[in-house]
Amino acid sequence: MFERCYKMAGVTNLDRVQITPGYGLWTAGIGFQAGAEKLGAMTVPMGPGNTEKQLKMMQDMKTTVLCATSSYALLLAENINGRGLKDKICLKKGIIGSERWGDKMRQRIADELGVELYDIYGLTEVYGPGIGISCSYKNGIHLWDDYLYFEIIDPKTLKPVPDGTVGELVITTLCKEGAPLIRYRTHDLTRIMTGTCPCGSRYPRIDIITGRTDDMVKVKGVNMFPAQFDEVLSAVPDTSSEYQVMIDHLEGKDILTLFFETPAPKERWQDIESQVAEKFREVVGPTINPKAVKVGDLPRSEKKTSRIFDNRY
Ligand SMILES: [Zn+2]
Incomplete structure (x- = not known):
């Protein structure tokens, strides 16, 4: 099934596949590996972390396909751009999995790496990654x-x-x-x-x-899903894909604080915050407390990023 995923993404035995999901006693890294071997592609079996080494291997081995979680792909993309390495890498495709991600994040990774991205789906209990993938029509x-x-x-x-x-x-x-x-x-x-x-x-x-059914949070009597935060932020200009939600219960009331990143200068933050609050009211309902921060201030992760923190219970 994983070989079929690579084929759906147009990966061939001429590609060099750098695998950053973990190798261990579970299915992630080894699933990507086994599929690439079946296809006959060369693999660069890295596992997660050690960004320095990842970038070095990516250049030395002339990696054409990157397999990663969306959080790690973003971190690598930011590093490649920040260090001016874009001309030195040969990436053509990214196979990104195991995490829900918004359009804005997808666009940023695709733009910064200059690659075509494919979403891979899977879960450890059912063979691991590779039980489905997006095609080039996305x-x-x-x-x-x-x-x-x-x-x-x-x-x-x-x-x-x-x-x-x-x-x-x-x-x-x-x-x-x-x-x-x-x-x-x-x-x-x-x-x-x-x-x-x-x-x-x-x-x-x-x-x-x-x-996830367990990511659903109920605030002020309204059910909210992470996708709705993505939707709000993608509708407001000058916000990045990264956000963090803090939910507290103070003096008998639920308070939701939405931290989001913006590349805009500080004097415009208040204006962007009110646009986010306005859009949130429109899309989801309740009044929230929006807080702008600089791009890069919110945590990035080499694995999966937690974005919603419910401090009420
Ligand atoms: Zn299709």
């Missing part, structure tokens, strides 16, 4: 339904929802012998995309993962 993730059976359910009622409605992805393995799973709840929120993809692939599609 409209959802094609899933390998000859190996797995996919359903979308309402996480509260546990009933299947109609195609196109957002719910929790549930997976049944059809061929797995060692540890088969029947109707395994992923806690990933997405929807089945209807119609056929212009790429012509017959494999069905789900939308990009919009969050």
Whole structure:
């Protein structure tokens, strides 16, 4: 299945694949590795961290494909641009997985690295990464339904929802012998995309993962998903893809503080903050406390980035 993912992304046995997800007793790094070996591509098996060495290998080995989480891809992209290495790298494609990410972050990574990005999907319990990937049309993730059976359910009622409605992805393995799973709840929120993809692939599609059922937070009686924070920030000019949400309970009231990064000069921060608050009211509802910070002030991560901190309980 992973070999098929590489092929869907147009990776061939002439590519050099640098793998930054972790190698260990789980499926991440080794999944990327096994797929690339099956395809016959050369691999640069790095694992996470040690940015210095990653950049050196990327130049020396003339890496053409980068496999990473979106947080780490962003960190590498910022480093490559900051050090003026863009002309020295040969990257053409990025295979980015295991984390939900917004359009703005995707655009920044694609622009800064000058590569085409593909979303890979998977979970350790079900073979690991590589049970689906986006195609070059970037409209959802094609899933390998000859190996797995996919359903979308309402996480509260546990009933299947109609195609196109957002719910929790549930997976049944059809061929797995060692540890088969029947109707395994992923806690990933997405929807089945209807119609056929212009790429012509017959494999069905789900939308990009919009969050986790356990990432859902209820503030002032309103359910919120991480995707909504992305949506608000992508609608306001001069905000970056990075944000952090702090939720506190003070004097009987929920208070949500949204920290976001902006490249704008300090005298414009107040104006941008009120635009963010206004947009949030429009898209989500409740009044929030927006706080601008400089680009680079919020933490970056070599693994997955936590963005929502609920301090209420
Ligand atoms: Zn397609």
